[in-house]
Amino acid sequence: MTDLTIRPFFWRPTNLFPETRLLSRTRDGIVDTSYGEFGTRVRSLLAALADRDFGSGDRIGTFGWNHHRHLETYYAAPLSGAQLHTINVQLGDDDIVFIVEDAGDDILFVDPGEPFETIERLWSDLPVERVVVMDETAPETDIDAVAYEDLIAESDPITDEEMPDLEEDFPAGMCYTSGTTGRPKGVEYTHKMIYAHAMMVMTPAGLDISERDVVMPVVPMFHVNSWEFPYAATMAGATQVYPGPSPSAADLLELIEREGVTMTAGVPTVWIDLLEHVDEHGGDLSSLERVVVGGSAAPEEMMRRYEDEFDVTVEHAWGMTETMSIGSVSRPKARMDDVDRSQKYEKRRKQGLLSPGLEMRVVDDDGEDVAWDGEAAGELWVRGPSVITEYYNRPQANEDDFEGNWLKTGDIVTVDEDGYVEIVDRAKDVIKSGGEWISSIALENALMANPDVVEAAVIGVPHEKWQERPLATVVTAEESDSDEDQLRAHLEETLDQPDWWLPDEIRTVDRIPKTATGKFDKQGLRDELDVDDAETADR
Incomplete structure (x- = not known):
């Protein structure tokens, strides 16, 4: 039996959709590549990592935005047997130092500009010895830094036979929680977890991604695997558009218009800003079919405006770092096709139906299950193949936040008679x-x-x-x-x-x-x- 690793996620698009485009906004303009080129470059990066003795047991940190080089690292790191650790570029200095030290990163792949300047400033406090600058060239610096493109150019692509052996229980990914109530906590993902979650996200009951889609993930690649888009969209063979560093509403609109984006995703504030920009400057959203929102509840007024004015469906999703992001999606069931619009919005504004493969409980303060009546509220507990059962190096949090293999999410929710979850509040915010x-x-x-x-x-x-x-x-x-x-x-x-x-x-x-x-x-x-x-x- 073949282990469940991300290797098929790399094989499928590079062999079946080699001509499909990958677009990336960079500081120097739009980079237009394909899955065929992506495959060759990832194989070269794998060879470069092997030449530098990076592989099983190592942890490769990334500190960058959404672009093609980051996507290549998403694959090369775990395919080498190492663990990819994405680090939030917008964190404060203390949290960055803490996270890199706590994770024990061996090497950092860093964006040019402000991200590199941050790492350079903090260099004496970081345990890593090498930096790869994800750009054509590396700036002059006193730290050990090499340009990403030099790595690609100096190494011949490895063959299938030369690729390292992988096992489904190998650590493949790592991300830290936001740390709003204390120090960030490390969350680790195995190959098997990424496989299960990406397949879950790709299905019609998840985000329904296919090779016909033109997908633009706005949710940052440093945040929970960018809601699994780098794996699910790649496996599907979809055209991908990466919006690059700190994209503005104008940047996003330009990419939607230029590339015919059909599906995009990010927190509600991004899409509120886009509406304001279009109101003020105009714009063409005719290609756009769906916007997936998560992180906080989307205002119903915003959802209605996108549908009424641009024929764009806003879909609520829910998830957290501990569930590898997407854990539920809200859309009306098939039997609701004939109900009136207000009833459909009653469902769509909720966080929705649990993703395939997951189970949930909603419990009160006494640990008893509450009724699914849309009124009784309790804490949401979830479990499944993409849900962690412990934090990295956090014994007290492990004792507090888990009950057996159940994750206590900290979200206070109600569940209606149809099974739709609605978040009432975070336990810390209610x-x-x-x-x-x-x-x-x-x-x-x-x-x-x-x-x-x-x-x-x-x-x-x-x-x-x-x-x-x-x-x-x-x-x-x-x-x-x-x-x-x-x-x-x-x-x-x-x-x-x-x-x-x-x-x-x-x-x-x-x-x-x-x-x-x-x-x-x-x-x-x-x-x-x-x-x-x-x-x-x-x-």
Whole structure:
């Protein structure tokens, strides 16, 4: 029996779709290659790694954005028998040093420009000895750095017979959690886990990726395997478009128009920004069929606008680092084809149906299963072949966050009678007021349903009588004249909840801080507003 490794994910596109294009936006312009060229270059990189004695037992770190060289490293590292460790380029210095030390990376593949400058600045604090600069040339530097293209040029591609032997339980990938409630935690993926998850994502019950698609993953390649697109889209033989370093809304629109992108994915704030850009400057989204969103809930107003104005379906997905990203996708079941539009949106705005291969429980504080009635809330537990059962080098977290082979996700959810999961809140973000739960996500979605509100984030603020009360912050459109009273009236009219759910205060701010992956950074917001020790007033 053949082990379940990523080798077939490399063999299939390079042999069956060698002419299919791979597009990559770089600092120097668009690089237009193919799966055939990709195969040759990966084989050359494998030879270069072998010449430098990198292989089984080693850990290869990457510190870069979404482009063709990063994709090649995604394959060469695990195909060599080593483990690929993607590192978030937007982290602070302390977290970068901690993660590289904790993982014990042996070599780093680093983007030119700011990412390289960061590594160069931190060099004396890092345990690695070598850096590969993912560019044509390496800058002049005192550290041991070589240009990626020099590695490719100096090594002849290895043959199938020369490729290292792999086993499905070999470590193949590694990513660290965001660390919003403490130090980031290492999550390891085996070949078998990547195989299972990529196949799950590729299926119609997952993200339904085929060779007919033109896929543009905007979710960064340093974040949870870019939601598995580098493996699933490659295995499918789809055309891929990589948007490069720090793409703006204008950059994304240009790539969609130029390459006829049919499917893309990223956090909701990316697609809110794209809508604003198109509103202001115009643009052609006619090729686009689907936008997959995750990381936080997409406002229904945004979903409706994409569908009504551009015939683009926004699909909610849910997942986390510990589940290798995609763990559920929300689309109406076949028997719902004839229901009215509002009922379909009732399903689509949720996080959806669990992905094939996974199982779930929803448990209360006593560890008892709650009813699937769309009302009872509890913590989501999941297990399956793509779900980890322990963290790397974190014994206390392993004791706290797992129950046997069940992962305790920390997400507070409801499940309706049809099995659709809806996240009520993160356990750390849910607001407990007077012994009752208030969903910050529900309040945020209701606020962002107002056309005058561009972004909204809600946090709990200490209250002497009620323990906590909600404080809302909003970024409004430039032409908006909505004030706090008008926004409160909007909530009263649209939010199907009791009055005590309403925020005690709604503050208009210039910006809401975001994490390195584009989610609202609620701890950063607390720090900026200095509200942890403040109290809201009774209304």
